[in-house]
Amino acid sequence: MQHLDLTVVRRALEWLHDGRELWLATVLSTYGSSPREPGAWLIATQDGEHAGSLSGGCVEDDFLERLSRGEFHQPVTRVRYGSGDDVDYPAPTLPCGGVLEVLIERFAPDEAAVTHFTALAAALEGKGPLRRRVSWSTAERQLLDDDGIGDRVQLQETEQQALLRVGPSARLVLAGVSPVAVFCAQFALGLGFEVIVCDPREGKLEELVEALGESAARIDTIARLPSRFIAEGGCHAATAVVALTHDPRIDDLAMMEAVHTQAFYIGVMGSRQTSSARAARLARSGGLSEADIARIHMPIGLHLGSKTPAEIALAVMADVIRVRRGKPRDGL
Known part of the structure; x- marks a missing residue:
């Protein structure tokens, strides 16, 4: 399943190779109601071609219109959409009085831009997460190594710069099929995860497909031992591995x-x-080793008093999100 960010970067590389100037817009922060989270991307050319999304429609239309009129000519621009006294563009009005802050970068079709987006593509494909350090005062850009854990956007107002995480789309590897695994797959799809289910047992993957219905088309099913899939490179830094079968041969x-x-x-x-x-x-x-075992969450999930398969799956996925966002248990 191709992540939207990877679509954006690949489209950018196509345009750069064609000698076309482009603009990358990144959601820095949201206040109130907003359909896209910080870190979301939109890539566009001045003639209106674009990929990605900032708000689900209204902000994109305004941005593309302004771009066609020759705005955003600076290398880096920081703007605010929404309501209030400190916004740059009060229209279009966002739902529930929301405010959307966007970083807009202009890229010439040169070797530096191609190198930059090629590195972003590699990070999104699982070759190591990165952080983009972008200054809106000096227009400097730098790529830094990263661990991939934590919020996608970190604003450093004093330095007038943003640190923007770039890494592969979140992946959930379900080691074996069980009633809890079915609900985990459903939750994970809604959360934007790529879902891969491995199970060598006869009929188990068919049970999963039947239980998921139309959603099954969005999941990769692999009829083999999960351990083999994992050993052969099935995990990257944005992967969660969850075993829920109660079968030691699998788990x-x-x-x-x-x-x-x-x-x-x-x-x-x-x-x-x-x-x-x-x-x-x-x-x-x-x-x-003790260090190896310490990496394993067991018992798995947050302690919610869960009893049913759906409740257990909710506790599991909530804990996965907690760790992905870099939140300690005692910080909940």
Whole structure:
């Protein structure tokens, strides 16, 4: 499943190779109601071709019209859409009095721009997350290595710059099919994750497809051991690996492989007693160190008092989002 950000970057590279100037607009912050989160991209040319989204329609139309009239000629521009005394463009009116702050960068079709967007494409394809450091006072741009964890946008007002995370789209690898896994897949799709389900057991993937209905078309199903998929490079730094089958032949092997990847979240379902026994088993049979075992969330998920498969899946995905956003448990 191609992430929207990757579509934006690939389109930018096409235009640059064609010798076309382009503008990259990034959502810096939102106040009130806004359909896109900070970090969302829109790429456009002056003649109106574009890809991506800032607000779902109204802001894009205004931005493209202003661009066609020759606005945003500076290398970097910071603007605010919405209501209030400190906005640049009070129209169009955003829902519920919202405010949308946007960073607009102008790129000439030169070697530096091609190099910049090529690096962004590599990051989005899983070759290592990056941070873009962009100054709206000096128009300087720099690419920095990053761990990929935390908010996509960090504003540094004193330095008049923004740090913008760029990395692969969030991926959920479900190690095996179970009732809880079905609900996790549904939640993950709604949260914008790429979902991959691995299960070698006869009939299990068919059960998943039947339970998901039309949503199944948006999921990759792989009829093999999850541990093999993981060992062969199935995880990058934006991957969460979740095992929910209660079958040690699937769950334990997946954990043994996942701890040797860059996955930001690794978790397996089970009670505290089961988890303690699994930790001992992974150390004894799997040769995992204390540091390896410490990476595994077990019992998995937030402690919500969950009982049903849907409630357990909600607790699992809530914990995945917590870790992805860099929030400690005691900070909830």
